Amino acid sequence: MTVQTLTKAAASSADQPAEWWRGAVIYQIYPRSFADSNGDGVGDLPGILARLDHVASLGVDAVWLSPFYASPMKDFGYDVADYRAVDPIFGDLDDFDRILARAHDLGLKVITDLVFAHTSDRHAWFQEGRRARTGPYADWYVWADARPDGSPPSNWQSVFGGPAWTWDARRGQYYMHNFLPEQPQLNLHLPEVQDALLDVARFWLDRGVDGFRLDAINFAMHDPALTDNPPLPPGGKRTRPFDFQDKVHNQSQPGIVDFLKRVRALTDSYEGRFTVAEVGGDHAEREMQAFTMGDERLNSAYGFLYLYAPALTAKLAREGAEIWHGRDRQGWPSWTFSNHDAPRAVSRWAAGRDRKAFAEMALVLLMCLRGTAIIYQGEELGLPQAEVPFDRLKDPEAIANWPQTLGRDGARTPLPWRADATFAGFSTVEPWLPVDPAHVDLAVDRQEADPTSTLHAARKAVALRRRHPGLRAGxxxxxxxxxxxxxxxxxxxxxxxxxxxxxxxxxxxxxxxxxxxxxxxxxxxxxxxxxxxxxxxxxxxxxx
Missing domain, CATH: 2.60.40.1180 (Golgi alpha-mannosidase II)
Structure with a gap:
C-alpha cells in the first residue's frame, strides 16, 4: 500500500469528530516558497500540486494556503488587487481547482486566506473611489479631510512605520492604511462593502474550499470619529511609532463581531466549513474571545502568544490553557508555534540546546495542546530561521526597521526538497529569497532516507493525536x-x-x-x- 493510500484511508476514518476541524492538524503552505514548477524562482500552484503527497504523508487533516490572489506583491499577496483571480506568478484558477481536487482525493481539506481589512491600491474599488468624493465606490475606503493645519486626521500609526494616513491629491483627502500605503483600509462599516466581501467568500465556497483564515481581522473596522489613540504606558521594546500607542480606535471595534456573524452564517450554509481568525496586538485575548464566543461567530482564533514568545516555558503553556479554559460558551482555540510572520520556533526557543531534539519535542507538545494545531511548512523538517543578508531582504518591515526588526524573510525562504540539487530542489534558478546553507542538510529527500529524522518524528507526532481522541478534542x-x-x-x-x-x-x-x-x-x-x-x-x- 502506498503512502498516498494510507493517508487517504486515515483521513477518512470514522473516528474523526463530526466537526472535522476540532482538534485537527492544519499544514500552512506559503506558496512563494513551497515549490517552483516553472523555473522563475518563485513557488507556484503547480508546484504545490506536485508536492501535495508530501503534505498528505504527514497525516494532517488540512492545508492552509497563504494568499495566491492577483496582487502587485507590495506585501507579497496580502495586498489583493482581485479577490477572484489567481496572480499569474502562481498560475490560474484551473491550477487552483486541480489542487482542490487532488487535496480532496488525498483526504485533505483546503483553507484559504481572506484579507478583508484592506485591499491593494490597485484594486478596482479603490481606483474608482479615488476619482471623486461622489460615486458608487466613494465611501468604500476610509477617507478623511486634513486637519486645519494640513496634518493627518488622527494620530494613528501604521504597522510598517509612519502615519496610518496618506494624502491623495486626486480626492484632496487622506486615506487610511494600517499597513503599507499601498494597502488602503476598507470601510467595513458600509453594508455594501460587507456584502461585496461576503460575495468573495461565496465565490470560493462555491468552488469547494473548506474554510477560511481571516487575516488581521481585528484591524477590519475603525472608529468613525477618528479619535486619537492614547499612548501606552512606558516600557517594552519599541522599534516603530506604532508600538507607542494603545490601538483602541484604529482597530478593535465592536462592530467587527456583527460582521463575523454574517461570515459565520454564510459558511454554515455550506456543510463542514471552518473559520479561524488571526488576531494580534495588545488586546488579542479579549478580541479572540469576542470573535469566537457561542455558535454564531467564528469557529476558532489564534494569536501570537507562542509566535512572539522569546522562550517556551511551562508558565507560557499554562497561560494559554487558562485563556482557553473551555467554559462559558467559549470558542475553540488554534495554536501555532511558527508561521510566515514570526521567526521560526527552533531558533527562538532552542537557546543553545540540540535543535533536532527541540524540534521533535515541540511537535509532540503542539499535538498535545487543546486546540487545532497548525504546522508551518518546514516545521516538519526542524528548519531554523534562515539567515538573509540585508541586500536580499524583501520584507518591507524588515527593510524599514533593520536591524532592530529582522522581519519575516527568514521564515519565508524556500523549502529544501533535494539536498544534492541546485537551490535544494526548490527551483532551477536563483529563488526570490536565498536558500540558507543550513537548510540543505535538512532537505526532504535526506530526511526521508533517515528513519531517525525530524520528518519521521513529525509523522509520528501527528499520528499520536489521531490515535488518541483525548488529545484531539478532550x-x-x-x-x-x-x-x-x-x-x-x-x-x-x-x-x-x-x-x-x-x-x-x-x-x-x-x-x-x-x-x-x-x-x-x-x-x-x-x-x-x-x-x-x-x-x-x-x-x-x-x-x-
Missing part, C-alpha cells in the same frame, strides 16, 4: 509541577492521557505514577523512567 487540566516540568491531562475516563515535558536545560526528577503506562515518548530513555532529560516528553495512558 478537556485539558494543568498540573502543578516543580522546576521546568510542564504537566497536564487531556480527556476523561479511558481516553485520559497524562502529558509531561521537561522544557528546561537540566534533567528533572520524575517517574511515571502508578496506574499509568507510557504510550509515546520523545527524547526520553526507556523504562523505568527516573528522570526526564531536557527537551524530553512522555504521554501516558491509564493501565487497563
Amino acid at each position: 478537556d485539558m487540566t494543568m498540573l502543578d509541577m516543580a522546576g521546568d516540568l510542564l504537566g497536564f491531562t487531556r480527556g476523561t475516563g479511558a481516553e485520559r492521557r497524562l502529558c509531561v515535558f521537561n522544557l528546561g536545560f537540566q534533567p528533572e526528577n520524575w517517574s511515571a505514577p502508578d496506574g499509568w503506562t507510557v504510550v509515546e515518548r520523545v527524547n526520553t530513555p526507556k523504562d523505568p523512567i527516573k528522570a526526564l532529560p531536557p527537551l524530553a516528553g512522555v504521554i501516558l495512558a491509564p493501565v487497563g
Whole structure:
C-alpha cells in the first residue's frame, strides 16, 4: 500500500469528530516558497500540486494556503488587487481547482486566506473611489479631510512605520492604511462593502474550499470619529511609532463581531466549513474571545502568544490553557508555534540546546495542546530561521526597521526538497529569497532516507493525536509541577492521557505514577523512567 493510500484511508476514518476541524492538524503552505514548477524562482500552484503527497504523508487533516490572489506583491499577496483571480506568478484558477481536487482525493481539506481589512491600491474599488468624493465606490475606503493645519486626521500609526494616513491629491483627502500605503483600509462599516466581501467568500465556497483564515481581522473596522489613540504606558521594546500607542480606535471595534456573524452564517450554509481568525496586538485575548464566543461567530482564533514568545516555558503553556479554559460558551482555540510572520520556533526557543531534539519535542507538545494545531511548512523538517543578508531582504518591515526588526524573510525562504540539487530542489534558478546553507542538510529527500529524522518524528507526532481522541478534542487540566516540568491531562475516563515535558536545560526528577503506562515518548530513555532529560516528553495512558 502506498503512502498516498494510507493517508487517504486515515483521513477518512470514522473516528474523526463530526466537526472535522476540532482538534485537527492544519499544514500552512506559503506558496512563494513551497515549490517552483516553472523555473522563475518563485513557488507556484503547480508546484504545490506536485508536492501535495508530501503534505498528505504527514497525516494532517488540512492545508492552509497563504494568499495566491492577483496582487502587485507590495506585501507579497496580502495586498489583493482581485479577490477572484489567481496572480499569474502562481498560475490560474484551473491550477487552483486541480489542487482542490487532488487535496480532496488525498483526504485533505483546503483553507484559504481572506484579507478583508484592506485591499491593494490597485484594486478596482479603490481606483474608482479615488476619482471623486461622489460615486458608487466613494465611501468604500476610509477617507478623511486634513486637519486645519494640513496634518493627518488622527494620530494613528501604521504597522510598517509612519502615519496610518496618506494624502491623495486626486480626492484632496487622506486615506487610511494600517499597513503599507499601498494597502488602503476598507470601510467595513458600509453594508455594501460587507456584502461585496461576503460575495468573495461565496465565490470560493462555491468552488469547494473548506474554510477560511481571516487575516488581521481585528484591524477590519475603525472608529468613525477618528479619535486619537492614547499612548501606552512606558516600557517594552519599541522599534516603530506604532508600538507607542494603545490601538483602541484604529482597530478593535465592536462592530467587527456583527460582521463575523454574517461570515459565520454564510459558511454554515455550506456543510463542514471552518473559520479561524488571526488576531494580534495588545488586546488579542479579549478580541479572540469576542470573535469566537457561542455558535454564531467564528469557529476558532489564534494569536501570537507562542509566535512572539522569546522562550517556551511551562508558565507560557499554562497561560494559554487558562485563556482557553473551555467554559462559558467559549470558542475553540488554534495554536501555532511558527508561521510566515514570526521567526521560526527552533531558533527562538532552542537557546543553545540540540535543535533536532527541540524540534521533535515541540511537535509532540503542539499535538498535545487543546486546540487545532497548525504546522508551518518546514516545521516538519526542524528548519531554523534562515539567515538573509540585508541586500536580499524583501520584507518591507524588515527593510524599514533593520536591524532592530529582522522581519519575516527568514521564515519565508524556500523549502529544501533535494539536498544534492541546485537551490535544494526548490527551483532551477536563483529563488526570490536565498536558500540558507543550513537548510540543505535538512532537505526532504535526506530526511526521508533517515528513519531517525525530524520528518519521521513529525509523522509520528501527528499520528499520536489521531490515535488518541483525548488529545484531539478532550478537556485539558494543568498540573502543578516543580522546576521546568510542564504537566497536564487531556480527556476523561479511558481516553485520559497524562502529558509531561521537561522544557528546561537540566534533567528533572520524575517517574511515571502508578496506574499509568507510557504510550509515546520523545527524547526520553526507556523504562523505568527516573528522570526526564531536557527537551524530553512522555504521554501516558491509564493501565487497563
